[in-house]
Amino acid sequence: MKRIIAAVCASFIIAASFTSCYDPAKDPKMKLENGTTAAATEAESEAATEPPKPADYKDNLNGLRDYLKDLGYITIDKDNANVSKMNAKLIGAQKGNKYVMGDVSIEIYEYKLDGENKTRDEMLDSVKSKGSFTLYEKEVKATLSDNGKYLMIYSNSKIDENDKNSDAYKLREATIKAFKGFYK
Numbered sequence: 001m002k003r004i005i006a007a008v009c010a011s012f013i014i015a016a017s018f019t020s021c022y023d024p025a026k027d028p029k030m031k032l033e034n035g036t037t038a039a040a041t042e043a044e045s046e047a048a049t050e051p052p053k054p055a056d057y058k059d060n061l062n063g064l065r066d067y068l069k070d071l072g073y074i075t076i077d078k079d080n081a082n083v084s085k086m087n088a089k090l091i092g093a094q095k096g097n098k099y100v101m102g103d104v105s106i107e108i109y110e111y112k113l114d115g116e117n118k119t120r121d122e123m124l125d126s127v128k129s130k131g132s133f134t135l136y137e138k139e140v141k142a143t144l145s146d147n148g149k150y151l152m153i154y155s156n157s158k159i160d161e162n163d164k165n166s167d168a169y170k171l172r173e174a175t176i177k178a179f180k181g182f183y184k
Contacts (some may be wrong), residue, residue, distance in 0.1 A: 059183045061095055061110040061135050064150055073175040074099045074106060090135065092120025093151065103168075106175070107153040127151065132151055146184040152176070 052070045057063035068074040088096035088109050095108035111120055126133040130142045143152045159168045
C-alpha cells in the first residue's frame with residue numbers, strides 16, 4: 001500500500017513539474033482571444049516602451065507639454081491644480097504655462113517668430129547670448145529650444161551646481177535636453 005501511495009504522489013509531482021514549465025501566453029503559436037499571437041503582442045509591448053518622439057506630437061505649446069509629460073518631466077495634477085497660465089506677453093511670448101511639481105517648477109513658452117516684436121527679440125537675444133533675461137530687475141535663467149520657438153525656465157532650489165551627480169541636477173539636464181530637441 002505504501003508503494004502505491006508513493007507511486008501516485010510521484011506521478012502527481014512529475015505531472016505538476018511538466019505543466020508548470022508551459023506558459024501558453026509565451027507560446028508564439030498560441031492564438032489569444034483577440035486573434036493575435038502571443039509573439040505579436042510581445043512585440044507590440046516592446047514598441048510601446050520606446051520613448052516618445054517629438055514627431056508624434058504637434059509643434060505647439062500643448063504638443064511640447066504632452067511630450068514632456070509623456071517623458072515624465074512634467075506631471076499634471078487632477079483638475080490642473082499645479083498648472084498656471086502665465087502672462088506670456090511680459091516676455092514677448094504668444095502663450096505660456098507654469099507646472100509646479102514639489103520643488104521643481106517648469107515654465108514653458110511659445111513664441112511666434114514672424115513679424116515685429118521688440119520685447120520678444122530682446123528676450124530671445126538675451127537668452128541666446130547669456131542664458132538668461134532680466135524681468136523686473138531680476139535675472140532669470142532660461143533655455144531656448146533648438147528651433148528657437150520655445151523658451152523654458154526650469155527651477156529647483158535643491159540643485160547644487162557643483163554636484164553634477166545629484167538626481168536633481170541629472171533630472172534638470174535630461175529635461176533640458178528633451179526640451180531643446182523638440183522639433184529641432
